[in-house]
Amino acid sequence: MGVEDYVVGTLVVVVAVICGRLIAVRLRIPDAIVLVVLGMALGLLPWLGSLSISPEIVLLVFLPPLIYNAAFFTSPKDFRELLRPIVVMAVGVTLVTALGLAAVIYLLVPAVSWPAAIALGAAIAPTDAVAASAILKRVGTPRRVLTILEGESLINDAVALTLFSLALTAMSHPLTPAAGALELVKVVVGGLAFGALVTWVVAWSRKRIEDSSVQLVVVLVTPFAAYVPSEMLGFSGVLSAALAGIVLGTRGEGLLPPAVRVTGRTVWQTLVTVLESMLFVLLGLQLDGVITAVREHYSFPRLVLVALLVTVTAVVLRMGLMMAVIPFQRVVPFLNLQVSGFRERVVIGWSGMRGAVSLAIALSMPATVGDEAFTERGGLIFIAGVVVMGTLMGQGLTLPPVLRRLGMSGGDSHRKEFLVADHAMSCAALSKVDELQTAGEVDAGTAESLRSAYSRRVGEVQALLDEDDSAVERAEGVRAVHAQILDARRGTLVSLYREGRIDHDVYQSLSRDIDLGESKGGPFHGG
Numbered sequence: 001m002g003v004e005d006y007v008v009g010t011l012v013v014v015v016a017v018i019c020g021r022l023i024a025v026r027l028r029i030p031d032a033i034v035l036v037v038l039g040m041a042l043g044l045l046p047w048l049g050s051l052s053i054s055p056e057i058v059l060l061v062f063l064p065p066l067i068y069n070a071a072f073f074t075s076p077k078d079f080r081e082l083l084r085p086i087v088v089m090a091v092g093v094t095l096v097t098a099l100g101l102a103a104v105i106y107l108l109v110p111a112v113s114w115p116a117a118i119a120l121g122a123a124i125a126p127t128d129a130v131a132a133s134a135i136l137k138r139v140g141t142p143r144r145v146l147t148i149l150e151g152e153s154l155i156n157d158a159v160a161l162t163l164f165s166l167a168l169t170a171m172s173h174p175l176t177p178a179a180g181a182l183e184l185v186k187v188v189v190g191g192l193a194f195g196a197l198v199t200w201v202v203a204w205s206r207k208r209i210e211d212s213s214v215q216l217v218v219v220l221v222t223p224f225a226a227y228v229p230s231e232m233l234g235f236s237g238v239l240s241a242a243l244a245g246i247v248l249g250t251r252g253e254g255l256l257p258p259a260v261r262v263t264g265r266t267v268w269q270t271l272v273t274v275l276e277s278m279l280f281v282l283l284g285l286q287l288d289g290v291i292t293a294v295r296e297h298y299s300f301p302r303l304v305l306v307a308l309l310v311t312v313t314a315v316v317l318r319m320g321l322m323m324a325v326i327p328f329q330r331v332v333p334f335l336n337l338q339v340s341g342f343r344e345r346v347v348i349g350w351s352g353m354r355g356a357v358s359l360a361i362a363l364s365m366p367a368t369v370g371d372e373a374f375t376e377r378g379g380l381i382f383i384a385g386v387v388v389m390g391t392l393m394g395q396g397l398t399l400p401p402v403l404r405r406l407g408m409s410g411g412d413s414h415r416k417e418f419l420v421a422d423h424a425m426s427c428a429a430l431s432k433v434d435e436l437q438t439a440g441e442v443d444a445g446t447a448e449s450l451r452s453a454y455s456r457r458v459g460e461v462q463a464l465l466d467e468d469d470s471a472v473e474r475a476e477g478v479r480a481v482h483a484q485i486l487d488a489r490r491g492t493l494v495s496l497y498r499e500g501r502i503d504h505d506v507y508q509s510l511s512r513d514i515d516l517g518e519s520k521g522g523p524f525h526g527g
Helices: 003-027 031-043 055-072 076-081 083-108 114-124 129-139 143-172 177-208 212-232 237-255 258-297 300-323 325-331 342-350 356-363 377-406 413-438 444-465 469-498 504-520
Strands: none
Touching (some): 003 031, 031 258, 055 237, 055 356, 083 300, 114 143, 129 143, 143 356, 177 212, 177 237, 212 258, 258 377, 356 377
């Protein structure tokens, strides 16, 4: 098939992503379900269903930005405070889960070799905290639980992919324990070293680039620059990208100007959303071909049963390990997860949904091993797809009632923290205005105007903190009036542009200012 076919195919997948997310919002069900179904429908089209996707492309295009984005927005402070439980969960639980799932797969599917079973176990072992975090934040779950889940999700990707790459190597070239240990050290140490090098180069270049467009290009290229060469050198690209994301995310405030940070954040959110959604559409798109290939080598009903058993095993293993934390801690103190409460352990255990990274790893399985076709690939991808969809639907849909049943829905704590921080910043701004006026750096009129604006802001936020209903209603009224004022400003700007009294650059600049004011909600916003 020609390049044009792949370009058109990509456009069709992107349109499916847009439609799928709109349908999911309307039906109030997880996006992944709708996207996979749409992908399956597209796979029925003869032309689109014949498109083949290289496993290497899946890893090189999808994984770098997903890993980097997750690392970039990790909280270093919370991460350090809970480093021990995060490492125990990300390394210990992930490895035990991967090997446990590999044993089940090896026993239930005799045609699959041990290395192939371990590769699939590694693919479906890491959890994806994105879906769980969205639910947990909404109901006000303790931050400690959220930090552990998000930190685990970041590191377990690196652990799983390292194990996955070792398993793929063993499929082609048998590894002795000594050779496997040496390869593991090389992959980990090399990945961290290369990631540190890329981080230093990017940080150095960002400080010296003044063009905002070039700075944004550097931001977008960074995860690929960390991941791809590292993989080509035989190191862990995931560790390289993750290290770059964590360090640059921590230091990003001083490396990029505010305008680039705002634009970059929007671009990253959009890119990650599109990539994650495309993975689910691609899974559905390949399912028809996978099922056809599976029927040639397996009994399809038996494979469905195996996939369901593997899904149940994945859930039970995680829950069992979480319930066993307290007995283990008595024997091995290092296993202290700082979540001794039964309810928190249940929430962490039930939040182990699998997501886009597991799909990307599974879809990257090679079509050939050595000089022979890897006939088990279709069956393994099918099992991985069932595990991902089963955990997203089963655990994702039931997590809110589980949280309510356990009494873990404690309100919107982030909103309270936002208001407290906003109040403190506005008070600091008032103090700075007084300081500048005293020093003679601003005149009395300017100082009074600024003081009036920030004093009003302090009063509005304090009213929300005090839960003063009348003050909240006044703030809502101010917001409504401000929206009308923005509409009037925008209408006047459009008229001036249409009459030819201002040029296009002026129009675009002022229009952007109005959009920023509207996105903030006017004098009172946030929370």
